[in-house]
Amino acid sequence: MANEMGLRESKKQETRQLISDCATRLFIEQGFEQTTITEIAAAARVAKKTVTNYFPRKEDLALDHHEAFTQGLASVVAGREPGEEPLAALRRTFRAALLEHSPVVGFTGPAFARMVADSPTLSARLRELHEQREEALAAALADAALADAAPTDATPTGATSDPAPAIAPRAAAALIAAADRLLFRRIQELTLAGYSNDRIEAALLPEADHLRALLAAALGGAPS
Structure with a gap:
């Protein structure tokens, strides 16, 4: 069970990092305002909902730390x-x-x-x-x-x-x-x-x- 949970968490982190990396690349190439969540999802080969589950705000895709x-x-x-x-x-x-x-x-x-x-x-x-x-x-x-x-104990009384x-x-x-x-x-x-x-x-x-x-x-x- 512990191994399964560890693998699941590791997979989540990998997916999150992949989405973030794809988003950053597109933001730099196209500009933040011009890049859509749909394009990011396609680049990362995940569903659009997966992107928003990991990053509720589009800004967090760029400023992810x-x-x-x-x-x-x-x-x-x-x-x-x-x-x-x-x-x-x-x-x-x-x-x-x-x-x-x-x-x-x-x-x-x-x-x-x-x-x-x-x-x-x-x-x-x-x-x-x-x-x-x-x-x-x-x-x-x-x-x-x-x-x-x-x-503290060293503090004078009063x-x-x-x-x-x-x-x-x-x-x-x-x-x-x-x-x-x-x-x-x-x-x-x-x-x-x-x-x-x-x-x-x-x-x-x-x-x-x-x-x-x-x-x-x-x-x-x-x-x-």
């Missing part, structure tokens, strides 16, 4: 090392993704970047995903602040601290997400300008450090 993207910053904060500040964890993770030329931070290649830039629908959807990314980060920062504020206003996690998330969006757009901009990934990396390293310094200055006095 949207869940990992929207939860990315929040996951870094939630999974950071003990005692590590959220901003330090975010900086460390972004730098690693930049050195890996990860698509999550914007390394999508010129053809894909052009496809998104030329599509009002995909551009709007990407803005929505960035907003969801910010909302998830705000929730993670709120959880982190609550955990840091919880009394010790108090001035509570941060309720909007603090959302304000911090807004600042961090704005920098994150700027870096993403910068990578896309340089990609469309014909820069290689290595050149983009070299350009973004000091720019990312500059933005992180600005964030550190802005958030230095704020609770975690």
Whole structure:
């Protein structure tokens, strides 16, 4: 039974990836707006309903890793090392993704970047995903602040601290997400300008450090 379930899940993943690959190829060749679900189904040799079962929204066929993207910053904060500040964890993770030329931070290649830039629908959807990314980060920062504020055995009896206003996690998330969006757009901009990934990396390293310094200055006095 376990083997059957594993094979079934593997088959589902293969079908999903096939549909996504066919859709991306057609979007790049024909444009996102001009490509139909029927054409994608025919290219993948599946029923049209199979495509919509795996991808309820047409935009998800192009931006098919949207869940990992929207939860990315929040996951870094939630999974950071003990005692590590959220901003330090975010900086460390972004730098690693930049050195890996990860698509999550914007390394999508010129053809894909052009496809998104030329599509009002995909551009709007990407803005929505960035907003969801910010909302998830705000929730993670709120959880982190609550955990840091919880009394421990080492907390002196009667010790108090001035509570941060309720909007603090959302304000911090807004600042961090704005920098994150700027870096993403910068990578896309340089990609469309014909820069290689290595050149983009070299350009973004000091720019990312500059933005992180600005964030550190802005958030230095704020609770975690």
